[in-house]
Amino acid sequence: DTEVTQTPKHLVMGMTNKKSLKCEQHMGHRAMYWYKQKAKKPPELMFVYSYEKLSINESVPSRFSPECPNSSLLNLHLHALQPEDSALYLCASSQAGANPTGELFFGEGSRLTVL
Amino acid sequence: DQQVKQNSPSLSVQEGRISILNCDYTNSMFDYFLWYKKYPAEGPTFLISISSIKDKNEDGRFTVFLNKSAKHLSLHIVPSQPGDSAVYFCAAVRNFNKFYFGSGTKLNVKP
Numbered sequence: 001d002t003e004v005t006q007t008p009k010h011l012v013m014g015m016t017n018k019k020s021l022k023c024e025q026h027m028g029h030r031a032m033y034w035y036k037q038k039a040k041k042p043p044e045l046m047f048v049y050s051y052e053k054l055s056i057n058e059s060v061p062s063r064f065s066p067e068c069p070n071s072s073l074l075n076l077h078l079h080a081l082q083p084e085d086s087a088l089y090l091c092a093s094s095q096a097g098a099n100p101t102g103e104l105f106f107g108e109g110s111r112l113t114v115l
Numbered sequence: 116d117q118q119v120k121q122n123s124p125s126l127s128v129q130e131g132r133i134s135i136l137n138c139d140y141t142n143s144m145f146d147y148f149l150w151y152k153k154y155p156a157e158g159p160t161f162l163i164s165i166s167s168i169k170d171k172n173e174d175g176r177f178t179v180f181l182n183k184s185a186k187h188l189s190l191h192i193v194p195s196q197p198g199d200s201a202v203y204f205c206a207a208v209r210n211f212n213k214f215y216f217g218s219g220t221k222l223n224v225k226p
Contacts, residue, residue, distance in 0.1 A: 004158070031212055042119070042204065042216035043159070056212060090158055096212075103149070104206075104214060106158030 006091050006107035014115050015081060021110045023074040023091030030096035032074040033104065034066060037088045049074060050096050081114045088112075118142050119207050121217035128224050134192040136220050138205030141186065145207040145215075150179060150190045153202045153219070162203075163190070195224045 004025045013019050023032065031050050035043035048056035049068040063085075065077040074091055088111050092104040120139045128134045136150075147166045151159035165172040165179045165188070172179050178191045192199055205217040 033212075033214075040124075040218065042117070042218045044216075045214060048212050050212060092158075094212075103161040103164065104151075104159075106151075106160070108156065108158045 004091055004093055004105050004107035006089075006110050008110060009108065010111045010113075012113045012115065013078065013081065015083075017081075018077070018079045020078065021076040021089055021091075021112070023076075023107055024072055025093040025105065026072055027093065027105065028071075029093035029105070030071055031094045032068060033092040033094075034064075034074070034076050035090040035092060037090055037109070043090055047076075078112075081112075083114050086112055086114045117215075117218075119205055119215045119217040121205055121220050123220050124218070125221040125223070128195045128222065130197055130224055130226050131194045134190075134195045134199065134222055134224065136190040136192075136203050136205070136222065138188050138190075138217050139186060140188075140207050140215075142207070142209065143183070143186065145209050147208050148179070148181060148188050149206045149208065149214075150177075151204040151206060151216075152199075153204060159204055192222075195222075197224045197226050200224045 007022045034046040037043045046060045047066045052068045063080045067075040088109040090109045091107040094104050118141050149164040150162040152162050153159040163174050163177045165181050181188045202219045202221045204219045207215050
C-alpha cells in the first residue's frame with residue numbers, strides 16, 4: 001500500500017464553520033506533512049510532524065490547527081477561515097530522518113472553498 | 116521569497132525528442148533535490164532525486180543533472196512520450212524534512 005488517502009476531496013465552508021481535513025497512510029512513514037497550494041503556485045509547506053510530534057510550523061495562522069493522533073493519521077482542523085484560505089490542501093508522508101531517496105508520497109488533496 | 120524557481124511555465128516537445136526542464140535554487144544548504152510529476156486532479160508523484168554531493172542521476176528515460184556552482188538542476192526526458200505530458204515540479208530539501216517546491220512547468224508532448 002503506497003497510498004496517502006485524504007478526505008474529503010472537496011469541502012465548502014463558511015467563515016464561521018469548524019471543519020477538519022483528514023489524511024491517512026499505512027506505509028509506516030513517521031513524517032507527515034500538510035502543504036497548501038494555490039492555483040499556478042508551488043505547494044507551500046505548512047506543518048511537519050515527525051514521530052507524531054510537531055517539528056515544523058511555518059508560521060501558519062492559528063485558525064489552522066494540525067493534529068497527529070497516531071503514526072498513520074494526520075488531521076487539519078479549520079476554524080474561522082477566510083476566503084483567501086481557499087486552496088488545495090495536500091497531505092504527504094515520508095520516512096523520518098535521513099531519507100535515501102527524498103521521496104514524499106502525496107495524497108490527491110482536499111480542495112477547500114471558503115465562502 | 117521563493118528559494119526554488121522554475122522560470123518556464125510551459126514546454127512543448129515532439130514525441131521522441133528530448134524534453135529538458137530547468138530549475139534554479141538560491142540556498143546552497145539543500146541536502147538533495149527531487150522532481151515530481153503531477154497529473155490533473157492527482158497529488159504529485161515522485162520521479163527522480165539527486166543528492167547534493169552528486170552531479171548526475173539516471174533512471175531509465177529520466178536523468179537529473181545538478182550544477183552546484185550555478186545552483187541549477189535540470190531534468191532530461193529521452194525519448195519523450197505523450198504520457199509524459201504533465202506538470203513537473205522541482206523540489207529542494209533541507210534538514211531532510213523541509214521541502215521547497217518550484218512553481219512547476221507544464222510539459223506537453225505532441226504525438
